[in-house]
Amino acid sequence: MAPSLEAYEDAVSLQPVKVQQTKINGTNGVDSLQPKESDKHDLVLRVFRCLIADLCEQFKGGHPGGAMSMTAIGVSLWKYAMKYSPSNPNYFDRDRFVLSNGHTCLFQYTFMHLVGYRQMTIEQLKSYHSRRTDSICPGHPEIENEGIEVTTGPLGQGVANAVGLSMATKQLAATYNKPGFDLVDNMTWCMIGDACLQEGVALEAFQLAGHWKLNNLAIIYDNKQITCDGSVDMVCTEDINAKMRACGWNVIDVHDGTSNVQGCTQAFIEARVSDLPTFINIRTVIGIGSAIAGQAKAHGAAFGAEDVANIKRAFGMNPEEHFVVPDEVYDFFREARSRGEEYEANWADIVESYTQKYPQEGAEFKLRVQGKMPQDWAQFIPKKDDLPTRPTPSRKSAGIVCNVLAENLKNFMVGTADLSPSAKVDFQNPELKTACGLNGNYSGRYIHYGIREHAMASIANGLAAYNKGTFLPVTSTFFMFYIYAAPGIRMGALQGFQQIHIATHDSIGTGEDGPTHQPIALAALYRAMPNFLYIRPCDTEETAGALIAALNATFTPTLISLSRQNLTQFPQYSSREGVQKGAYVFVEQEDADVTLIGVGSEMGFVVQTVETLGKEHNIKARIVSFPCQRLFEQQSKEYKQSVLRYKSKAPIVVVEAYSPTSWERYADAGINMSSFGKSLPGADAYKYFGFEPTVMAKQIQGFVEEVQRDGIESLRGDFRDLNGTLGYGTKDEH
Amino acid sequence: MAPSLEAYEDAVSLQPVKVQQTKINGTNGVDSLQPKESDKHDLVLRVFRCLIADLCEQFKGGHPGGAMSMTAIGVSLWKYAMKYSPSNPNYFDRDRFVLSNGHTCLFQYTFMHLVGYRQMTIEQLKSYHSRRTDSICPGHPEIENEGIEVTTGPLGQGVANAVGLSMATKQLAATYNKPGFDLVDNMTWCMIGDACLQEGVALEAFQLAGHWKLNNLAIIYDNKQITCDGSVDMVCTEDINAKMRACGWNVIDVHDGTSNVQGCTQAFIEARVSDLPTFINIRTVIGIGSAIAGQAKAHGAAFGAEDVANIKRAFGMNPEEHFVVPDEVYDFFREARSRGEEYEANWADIVESYTQKYPQEGAEFKLRVQGKMPQDWAQFIPKKDDLPTRPTPSRKSAGIVCNVLAENLKNFMVGTADLSPSAKVDFQNPELKTACGLNGNYSGRYIHYGIREHAMASIANGLAAYNKGTFLPVTSTFFMFYIYAAPGIRMGALQGFQQIHIATHDSIGTGEDGPTHQPIALAALYRAMPNFLYIRPCDTEETAGALIAALNATFTPTLISLSRQNLTQFPQYSSREGVQKGAYVFVEQEDADVTLIGVGSEMGFVVQTVETLGKEHNIKARIVSFPCQRLFEQQSKEYKQSVLRYKSKAPIVVVEAYSPTSWERYADAGINMSSFGKSLPGADAYKYFGFEPTVMAKQIQGFVEEVQRDGIESLRGDFRDLNGTLGYGTKDEH
Helix, strand or coil: CCCHHHHHHHHHHCCCCCCHHHHCCCCCHHHCHHHHHHHHHHHHHHHHHHHHHHHHHHCCCCHHHHHHCCCCHHHHHHHHHHHCCCCCCCCCCCCCEEEEEEEHHHHHHHHHHHHHHCCCCHHHHHHCCCCCCCCCCCCCCCCCCCCCCCCCCCCCHHHHHHHHHHHHHHHHHHHCEECCCCCCCCCEEECCCCCCCHHHHHHHHHHHHHHHHHEEEEEEECCCEEEEEHHHHHHCCCCCCCCHHCCHHHEECCCCCCCCCHHHHHHHHHHHHHCEEEEEEECCCCCCCCCCCCCHHHCCCCCCHHHHHHHHCCCCCCCCCCCCCCCCHHHHHHHHHHHHHHHHHHHHHHHHHHHHHCHHHHHEEEEHHCCCCCCCHHHHCCCCCHCCCCEEHHHHHHHHHHHHHHHHHCCCCECCCCCCCHHCCCCCHHHHHECCEEEEEEECCEEEECCHHHHHHHHHHHHCCCCCCCCCEEEEEHHHHHHCCCHHHHHHHCCCCEEEEECCCCCCHHHCCCCCCCCCCCHHHHHHHHCEEECCCCCCHHHHHHHHHHHCCCCCCCCEEEEEEEEECCCCCCCHHHHHHHEEEEEEECCCCCCECCCCCHHHHHHHHHHHHHHHCCEEEEEEECCCHHHCCCCCHHHHHHHCCCCCCCEEEEECCCCCCCHCCCEEECCCCCCCCCCCHHHHHHHHCCCHHHHHHHHHHHHHHHHHHHHHHHHCCCCCCCCCCCCCCCCCCC | CCCCHHHHHHHHHHCCCCCCCCCCCCCCHHHCCCCCHHHHHHHHHHHHHHHHHHHHHHHHCCCCHHHHHHHHEEEHHHHHCCCCCCCCCCCCCCCCCCCCHHEEEEEEEEHHHHHHHCCCCCHHEEECCCCCCCCCCCCCCCCCCCCCCCCCCCCCCCHHHHHHHHHHHHHHHHHHHHHEECCCCCCCEEEEEEHHHCCCCHHHCCCCCHHHCCEEEEEEEEEECEEEEEHHHHHHCCCHHHHHHHHHCEEEEEECCCHHHHHHHHHHHHHHHCCEEEEEEEEEECCCCCCCCHHHHCCCCCCCHHHHHHHHHHHCCCCCCCCCCCCCHHHHHHHHHHHHHHHHHHHHHHHHHHHHHHHHHHHHHHHHHHHHCCCCHHHHHCCCCCCCCCCEEEHHHHHHHHHHHHHCCCEEEEEEEEHHHHHHCCCCCCCCCCCCEECEECCCCCEECCHHHHHHHHHHHHHHHCCCCCCEEEEEHHHHHHHHHHHHHHHHHHHHCCCCEEEEEHHHHHHHCCCCCCCCCCHHHHCCCCCCCCEECCCCCHHHHHHHHHHHHHCCCCCEECCCCCEECCCCCCHHHHCCCCEEEEECCCCEEEEEEECCHHHHCCCCCCHHHHHHHHEEEEEEEEHHHHHCHHHHHHHCHHHHHHHHCCCEEEEEECCCCCCCCCCEEEECCCCCCCCCCHHHHHHHHHCCHHHHHHHHHHHHHHHHHHHHHHHCCCCCCCCCCCCCCCCCCC
């Protein structure tokens, strides 16, 4: 339910703090700004801008222009509009602030300093663009640092993160709030520049926020009409306000916003009481005060000593003095500390009285706040004996395991980019089928993201960023379309979010959809990505193992790569414990002539090939199942040796219908893909590219004989692509 | 200049063919549709839909629903609205048709059959979803097949491809057309479904098409309000028409479009004479005639024999008969052949008389049509002796080479995602600085794409798809943001387009922007990608080599990975010819104890490390420069051995500030990145992660001694990450 103005006042009255906007009557709340306070705005704006110019000038770098155009916005946010607590930046019910135009981070850092975030000392501020390795002022905001909600920089994604943060609030509030107990009641404020209005991920997120009616979200558009290349009208001439309205947003203009604290504050207060998400279009001037104000040059470089001096003169400051912050500026801002502490104390009171009245919900809520999984989560993973033994697509296997987890673990927040029927992670329990965000209902835990893979990943980052562990976001689409989502998936890895990405239709087994839908090279990206688990299980037991690995990886996202087609089950060989080690002996064979590495949906071919090798070619082969390279890298040298037997004379051959890239670390030869795929029924596509036991057995036989003849040493530096050469030049003229 | 209705009639009068719309008077041109023709629409619609149902039913697969909802649109396009020639699908001035909802490909294939594309026999049509490896009816349209303009399937991208195709027309027309000679005068028609309105890449492309006023572009929205998950209002409730108008589009509604050939045709004729790009919103019913019409189930599966029989009964056809196409349906469509031949003959006449009047332009235009580069292109590559010898960022090196190429070769169509000042590929020649697409001027060859990396890549695919070789699209942004562009870049590789992607700010040398901007894993994707060249040159000479390689790769896109920071130049070692072979001996050393592989901006460290190894540790090292793995794979075994000396006892160590993934094929050990980067000045970031000659020399010394002690055989299966372990678990709690 959208808060009315009255509801807003009620909410505020629960928190008897001294913020100006508590006194609003009607929509024109800014009238209550004390003249005494307003008088100080001019000084504050002048001091802030000169400080920014100094901070960029010291090391001749950084992005000063935006921080200076946005100063009034910042004063309005940190002085009047936002609910936060500098003493405890993680205070749970704080408003979230996302700087989607992350290159203007000095803007945020400087306000954090002024309002009294304890780690953000003036020395730290001065470490921006310095050589200090312990700086908390990196070139873009980083979540590891106190008071930063989400790491930003890759443009557009912050908007989707903010949508995720707003959705997190809505879902928690719908789940736990009770009449008189607004346990969860925070806004999300998201700053954007001109660039974020051009990136597709933001455009996708705008659609969703409007559709979901996320009225606790405000996008603040620093409308400078300048990007790196120059004037925005070179690349964008749309009517952005009309467009946002068409997307279901409340739109507010602040026409002359560069120094208009009062106008900004009024807009922000209106945003708080809107029943739609609010887009606040604030016209500003980049690098205000500088000789290059209003120009692209003011974006990404220091102004130079002369211009900095001019800026100070223009703002009535002494050009000889640097980093000047008068006490009255600190006084103006630092009351935020006591105000924040009162917010926090008040919230703690609410939680306590709530818990007294609703003990069960209260206990559960506290667990969510702590971000802890229930101790007994392992019991929800189906036991090996309960798994199907007939051929099953691993996407269905994942559905079986994921569904029971999602039903029982309240933090599972599952979603799909329009592939519910394919990805199989939608809730089977009818009571849980309610989609989150539809028709004003936010209590569901299944999100229909639409065909918006990038927004899905980046919204999932927002859900994860809300509070560590409160949500465990699950996304799903075809593996191939995790290439659309890749920029967001990467940001999840960089930020250490626990997330589960359910990627179905991996490999050429996808079949008739053809090369556009058959991933060949994408696994190489996810296998190479730091702090990321790419797991490709071969049957249901291994899929259960993959989900256990994902649940244990509390600071790491996991992508589980699954088949569209039926896979033979190998209960006699496969092992969930083996998956935890990345690779394990699947079929042992003493005195083996060759070790075959089988992965995911190609394991069935490998098992058949080993039979053929024995029967037809008198070659003894052992099989290693290798669902996750990264987990294998964590194992001891002894374990690795026991699995792959590097010290034997037997060569190692990997079979996977992807590019061989990354397997050269473990194998001497591979049967892999050297080109893009082909539109054929899955089984035929495999056959077309040589993934057929009789064909592979012959290739392996030839290879083994060669190695026996020439010695294992002959293989050094000569990884063999047994069924082809790499893809350049494979493209015929057309 | 936007064509007026009169101009349109003039244009048509140059082509005295029998299309219906030649007779239009005023905007209500559809009045001229012959009643006799209209009478046949009902039959045609019925036959077409039953044929679709049969084609999907035979192998129990495919996407019938969309093809059936769009039938009237197709009749209107192929019978009345489009200019094309079945006898010569590559006739240059044809209208381009893009099926962005590529899964409905049967729609296109079937119309191609009906109008008489010679390869599209009824047998071929029946090969859809079959096991035939020679089918030209794959699950999504593929450019290799006659009459397909662009490969589609990954949703949203077709819209951007269509924008690229429209821009290609505009640019060629602005360059070559003369009064009375509309050499280039074609429309682009792009079909989309509900999904394409959700994907970010399409939303980016909509902005650009509106901004560029591409009035030769029509988007035809098959508004079924159904996607895989169900009703579109579950994920999208925006006012799409208002939104498109806000983006600068002409919007036309066809309210009841499922069988409304006349309404569609009228809309298409209006689109032809619009002075804005046109968005035609046509309300249809998915799977019309089926028992599951209007439902998501009609999207991606055959209807089943019973429902197919019902469909036939509903449409007055005999359920016992299959694949029925009455002669009068063929007669209705097949006049397209003679019409197309007349179009073509007429165009050939125009070209000839143009060439007589403007011999120079005519000759140049013919070269463009043939897609040939001038024979003398090599002369425009600066010679080694003319290159700078002082430290230079390789992005600047690329600018030096690329600029002179772009100036002299008319097919270079250069662009940037708002990073002109950084990527350095904007034209230095003031006469060429005109941006293409601004203020009605399309003669420029520099495109400001805005901050829209994915659209940039996909528009570049459209430019390349217009006609092979007519344009050589060049894109540019930070290497890290080629992760946004990856879905489009991949489609360029899949389609065999020659393209050059200029990727600056690679590696942690990017510096202060921090881990969000420092690529670690992305090179693994592009190195693994089939039919793709990822080239990372170490200095200006190698950068020239990279551009030569790109120009020689006429069926393959190339990404050139470049540094932000200054790089030492190595004119004594570096070689453009070496780059063509992927890797080459940079510094030879007989009796070397170790071979070091240097790549890109880390080469400087490698050269220093070798000096330190010799002076401080008495270790002899040789250096291999390795700018491109894929080109190296093309070389003979003998050449590979001569470069890397696998048969010696000297181990091989690669130094690159990326994930080691892909180097294990060539090296025994690596000094690479195991985690994400860090915000520090570039030189400090390198130092922080151990890319420092003294540190590396010690690590290499220890490694070499170990290998000398234990033997080179000891390294098997034990690739050493000399400066760390892989990234999982490196994430600290925060």
